[in-house]
Amino acid sequence: MQDTQRHTIRLEELEGGIVKLVFGNPPTNAMSIVLLEELAMTIEKLGEQEEVQIIILQSEGDRTFCSGADFTELMAIEDTMSGRIFFSGFAKVINSCRKSSKIIIGRVQGKAIGGGVGLAAATDHCFATQFAAIKLSELSIGIIPAVIEPAVERKIGLSSFSVLALKATEFFTADWAKEKGLYMEMFETTTEMDEAVLSLARSLSKYNPEALKELKRILWKNTDHWDSLLLERAEISGKLVLSNFTKETLQAFKAKNG
Structure with a gap:
């Protein structure tokens, strides 16, 4: 499967062992298989570096944090194996966050959809702006948010997850996401959020x-089985994406959006 868009991953080293990990795939930071693989590998490598204390995970741009799976690549999936491989990319990113020995701070500047919600949920402490509405759109295209469910449910609970998953065409506000526990803190502007992100990172880097x-291990207690669980979930999504419903829905989306 080819990565058809120009994605980027860059690291910005700050003082005190703080590292910004910034991913991008314009215009909406959609997740391609190559981007997912590289993001998971980068998080894993940062976790192995003693000089790194805190990771700030963020995306490029001012508007969308992450629009989820790359629709072009979803449409290109033709068999269960390639489907499983694609969705296992999300499993690898979530598990790399979970298993990293570093505290990961999330910075969500705008809308998070599908896998983008899962990515926010995989961080240890997530900041957001008032524009960071969330949506799990998977059911509307014939699949389900199977891989990201454990991470999202862990933060907001099964009841709130079910609302998100069933109301697949509806955006839920950043206020709602904060109330449910996905976001820990929310700000009116990106500038205010960035100041708070850096302030927390600096404080943590001194500990x-x-x-x-050890705290990280406690925060992720009872998740040791996720290595196998998320891959099982990837297989479910990999099969569903081959359904006639999903293929026709994605084709209609492509025709509508050029």
Whole structure:
């Protein structure tokens, strides 16, 4: 499967072992298989570096944090194996966040859809702006948010997850996401959010690294089985994306949006 868009991953090293990990895929930061693989690998490598204390995970641009799966690549899936491989990319990113020994701070500047919601949920402490509405649109195209469900449910609970999953065409406000526990803090502007993100990162970077590592383990208790669970979920999504309903829906979307 080819990565048809120009994606980017860049690292920005700040003081005190703070590293900004910035991913991009214009115009909406959709997740291609190559971007997912590289993002998971980068998170894993940062977790192995002793000099790194805190990771700030964010995306390029001012508007959309992440629009979820790349629709062009979804349409190109022709068999269960390629479907499983594509959705396992999301599993790898979530598991790399979960298994990293570093505290990961999320920075969500705009809308998060599908896998973008899962990515926000995989961080340890997530900041957002008032524009960071969320939506799980999977059911509307014939699949389900199977891979990201454990991460999202872990933050907002099964009841709130079910509302998101069933109301697949509806955006839920950043206020709603904060109330349910996906976002820990929310701000009116990106500038205010960035100041708060950096302030927390600086504070955490001064703490005992071993204490942070142990706290991270506690925060992710009862998730050791996710390596196998998320791959099982990827297989479910990989099969559903081959359904006639999904193929026809994606074709209609392509025709409507050129």
